[in-house]
Amino acid sequence: MKTFRIGGIHPKENKFSAGKKIQTIELPKQVVIPLSHYIGTPSEAVIKKGDLVKVGQLIGKANGFISANVHSSVSGKVTKVDVQLDATGYKRPAVFIDVEGDEWLENIDKSSDIVRECTLPKDEILRRIQDAGIVGLGGATFPAHVKLTPPPGKKAESVIINAVECESYLTNDHGLMLEKAEEILIGIKIIMQVLDVKKAFIGIEANKPDAIKLLSNLAKNYTGIEVVPLKVSYPQGGEKQLIDAILRRQVPSGKIPIEVGTVVQNVGTVFAIYEAVQKNKPMIERIVTVTGKSAPNPGNYRVRIGTMLSELALDAGGVPEDTGKIVGGGPMMGRSLMTLDVPTAKGSAGILYIQKQESIRKPIQNCIRCTKCVTVCPMGLEPFLLMNQSERNMWPEMEANRTMDCIECGSCSYTCPSNRPLLDYIRFGKTTVGGIIRNRAVK
Amino acid sequence: MDKLVISPAPHIHGGDSVSKNMTTVIVALVPALLVGLYYFGLGAIIVTLTAVISCILFEYLIQKYILKGTNSIMDGSAALTGLLLALNLPSNIPLWMVIIGSLVAIGIAKMSFGGLGNNPFNPALIGRVFLLISFPVAMTSWPKPIPFNPSYLDAETAATPLAMMKSHFGTLPTTLDLFLGNMGGSLGEVSVLALLIGLIYLLIKKIITWHIPISILVTVFIFAGILNLANPEQYASPVIHLFSGGLMLGAVFMATDYVTSPMNPRGMLVFGVGIGIITVLIRTFGAYPEGVSFAILIMNAFTPLINTYIKPKRFGEKVKVNN
Numbered sequence: 206m207k208t209f210r211i212g213g214i215h216p217k218e219n220k221f222s223a224g225k226k227i228q229t230i231e232l233p234k235q236v237v238i239p240l241s242h243y244i245g246t247p248s249e250a251v252i253k254k255g256d257l258v259k260v261g262q263l264i265g266k267a268n269g270f271i272s273a274n275v276h277s278s279v280s281g282k283v284t285k286v287d288v289q290l291d292a293t294g295y296k297r298p299a300v301f302i303d304v305e306g307d308e309w310l311e312n313i314d315k316s317s318d319i320v321r322e323c324t325l326p327k328d329e330i331l332r333r334i335q336d337a338g339i340v341g342l343g344g345a346t347f348p349a350h351v352k353l354t355p356p357p358g359k360k361a362e363s364v365i366i367n368a369v370e371c372e373s374y375l376t377n378d379h380g381l382m383l384e385k386a387e388e389i390l391i392g393i394k395i396i397m398q399v400l401d402v403k404k405a406f407i408g409i410e411a412n413k414p415d416a417i418k419l420l421s422n423l424a425k426n427y428t429g430i431e432v433v434p435l436k437v438s439y440p441q442g443g444e445k446q447l448i449d450a451i452l453r454r455q456v457p458s459g460k461i462p463i464e465v466g467t468v469v470q471n472v473g474t475v476f477a478i479y480e481a482v483q484k485n486k487p488m489i490e491r492i493v494t495v496t497g498k499s500a501p502n503p504g505n506y507r508v509r510i511g512t513m514l515s516e517l518a519l520d521a522g523g524v525p526e527d528t529g530k531i532v533g534g535g536p537m538m539g540r541s542l543m544t545l546d547v548p549t550a551k552g553s554a555g556i557l558y559i560q561k562q563e564s565i566r567k568p569i570q571n572c573i574r575c576t577k578c579v580t581v582c583p584m585g586l587e588p589f590l591l592m593n594q595s596e597r598n599m600w601p602e603m604e605a606n607r608t609m610d611c612i613e614c615g616s617c618s619y620t621c622p623s624n625r626p627l628l629d630y631i632r633f634g635k636t637t638v639g640g641i642i643r644n645r646a647v648k
Numbered sequence: 649m650d651k652l653v654i655s656p657a658p659h660i661h662g663g664d665s666v667s668k669n670m671t672t673v674i675v676a677l678v679p680a681l682l683v684g685l686y687y688f689g690l691g692a693i694i695v696t697l698t699a700v701i702s703c704i705l706f707e708y709l710i711q712k713y714i715l716k717g718t719n720s721i722m723d724g725s726a727a728l729t730g731l732l733l734a735l736n737l738p739s740n741i742p743l744w745m746v747i748i749g750s751l752v753a754i755g756i757a758k759m760s761f762g763g764l765g766n767n768p769f770n771p772a773l774i775g776r777v778f779l780l781i782s783f784p785v786a787m788t789s790w791p792k793p794i795p796f797n798p799s800y801l802d803a804e805t806a807a808t809p810l811a812m813m814k815s816h817f818g819t820l821p822t823t824l825d826l827f828l829g830n831m832g833g834s835l836g837e838v839s840v841l842a843l844l845i846g847l848i849y850l851l852i853k854k855i856i857t858w859h860i861p862i863s864i865l866v867t868v869f870i871f872a873g874i875l876n877l878a879n880p881e882q883y884a885s886p887v888i889h890l891f892s893g894g895l896m897l898g899a900v901f902m903a904t905d906y907v908t909s910p911m912n913p914r915g916m917l918v919f920g921v922g923i924g925i926i927t928v929l930i931r932t933f934g935a936y937p938e939g940v941s942f943a944i945l946i947m948n949a950f951t952p953l954i955n956t957y958i959k960p961k962r963f964g965e966k967v968k969v970n971n
């Protein structure tokens with residue numbers, strides 16, 4: 206079975222919510238819809254206090270190239286446009302809406318009927334994706350239409366669908382595949398149409414045999430779509446790793462996938478694209494996994510964007526007693542949250558409760574030079590060395606040792622027998638070196 | 649619920665630890681130790697216990713009274729150094745020499761550089777080589793292998809196969825005896841079989857990779873083989889080279905020491921080939937019949953250089969296409 210060729214780890218999978226039906230949580234009384242995205246410029250509010258909005262109505266307009274439209278996920282009254290603490294730990298602009306009923310814009314098809322035909326021209330498809338505010342759901346929340354518009358002179362030969370879900374605990378993509386397989390395949394066809402490619406690969410790790418089987422069977426009716434089962438290994442969901450696993454091509458340092466003739470989209474994004482193009486439905490909800498070793502009800506939940514995570518947690522049985530840390534996202538790359546009083550954003554993949562004893566890092570010891578961090582690094586870096594150099598502010602050396610290639614997967618810190626906080630230091634070094642590189646470019 | 653812990657990702661750890669690594673290596677040494685105890689009996693017990701206990705004690709005392717740092721003896725590395733030192737000594741060596749060897753290994757080779765992780769040279773080997781240079785006679789009169797040997801200092805001695813080869817006297821043991829360990833030598837080096845079991849265990853437990861041991865063994869085999877083909881009268885067969893002296897112990901347990909060997913597979917191969925070549929050179933042309941320890945220490949000195957110039961295979965660097 207295929208997998209990527211450098212490094213990798215295999216943490217305990219702990220996918221407690223695998224195979225659980227997606228449950229829709231009750232509509233909250235109030236939502237706080239973030240206007241900002243993890244990257245790029247925040248969107249500009251186009252409503253004001255007191256306005257009545259419907260589900261799917263535009264409330265924030267994309268502001269610049271790397272930005273996305275924001276739509277109301279509920280119907281009701283805008284109470285204010287203000288800042289709100291979000292999952293990144295910063296206060297950022299958001300729209301506060303008091304929920305009244307559940308009234309959708311008329312042009313949205315909210316039924317679950319499958320719409321197969323798509324005869325729209327390429328430009329119209331792209332416009333719908335852009336209008337619907339679709340961003341990548343794999344974590345980086347990069348606007349989808351930008352990714353689907355290769356830079357001039359570059360042409361994709363294939364598209365890769367990231368259905369790897371390599372993070373332990375998370376099962377939201379898995380759940381979506383089991384319930385929306387047909388829609389996902391239609392979404393892939395649409396993407397193939399836009400990129401004008403004949404070939405699409407769906408990369409799924411072997412720990413999801415039901416999804417592999419289902420999609421492989423259905424894919425027989427769609428020419429050019431192939432399901433590729435992958436050997437379980439983290440971080441296979443990393444773009445560069447996934448391309449290496451499927452195409453045996455390695456995207457060079459500092460370059461993007463189109464360099465090797467491909468584009469990668471997350472499977473959740475594909476479903477959102479289907480809904481945007483075929484059902485005229487903007488990105489107003491997503492699937493969130495709520496899980497953890499002591500979680501009372503590990504499961505996959507369909508949540509309106511802007512729902513407070515605390516409400517979702519309550520619906521999912523409440524926060525377990527022995528929780529020491531709450532992570533937004535997966536255990537390897539998610540962020541630890543100060544509080545659950547933050548809104549669900551387009552990029553929120555999960556709530557993970559970490560038990561007290563696992564929350565506290567063990568004491569740091571000397572590096573015993575075991576090379577395990579080097580062995581597991583999927584980018585072929587030397588984490589022990591980068592950490593040493595970061596500690597000593599050796600920025601040029603860090604740059605020469607390719608610190609900017611680090612994808613922050615955390616495999617090094619996870620593996621180190623001396624509990625060294627390798628990624629903490631590397632991340633700090635990356636920020637500094639990145640600044641130095643940008644300054645140099647300006648001069 | 650108390651205050652939530654806030655820390656950067658990753659939020660889980662694989663559970664590996666320094667003491668787990670050290671314990672696994674100690675377990676991997678058990679077969680070799682058992683063979684040593686079998687052939688060298690009482691002496692082997694005394695030497696091993698002395699080395700292990702004095703290494704732990706010296707580390708404890710230095711840590712407590714000189715470095716005044718947190719105590720590190722629980723990580724198992726001092727015990728491992730003691731065990732490795734013992735396995736590199738003849739079992740009829742006087743106690744006080746063992747204690748001096750331990751002091752040199754822990755005090756000079758390890759702690760004076762700042763403890764585990766900072767020492768440029770393999771501590772156990774420094775201890776052994778110090779003893780070899782200071783007490784050449786005691787360090788090169790090997791007891792004869794006698795099952796459950798009850799004697800210690802007065803054990804009957806035997807020449808090692810390498811010494812026999814070098815000076816062309818005596819009857820060499822059979823290859824099977826060499827493989828099982830029925831020959832004169834340091835107490836942990838005699839049985840190739842036991843050491844190979846240890847190697848397999850280390851590989852399965854992912855404590856080491858194959859690069860260092862295999863590159864050493866292959867290099868020795870090829871280099872010694874060429875010499876042997878050129879002049880079989882003068883130069884020993886490559887099999888004797890592989891199966892005798894400290895080569896197997898050195899290749900599996902001494903050269904693979906984390907701290908003093910290179911940090912990526914390519915560097916490890918260079919390191920291993922270097923050790924192989926130097927070993928055969930010393931064994932064939934040098935003043936000593938055995939050269940593994942010196943070869944490893946010499947390559948330890950090159951490790952920083954290897955680490956600076958030989959980098960791991962980076963992602964995106966040309967890679968071989970294979971499915």
Ligand code: SF4
Pocket residue numbers: 581582583584585586587588610611612613614615616617618627628631
């Ligand atoms: S976090 Fe960076 S340095 Fe560490 S293993 Fe991942 S890519 Fe390598």
Ligand code: SF4
Pocket residue numbers: 571572573574575576577578579588589620621622623624625627
């Ligand atoms: S894994 Fe930890 S102890 Fe091992 S080399 Fe890397 S930093 Fe050092």
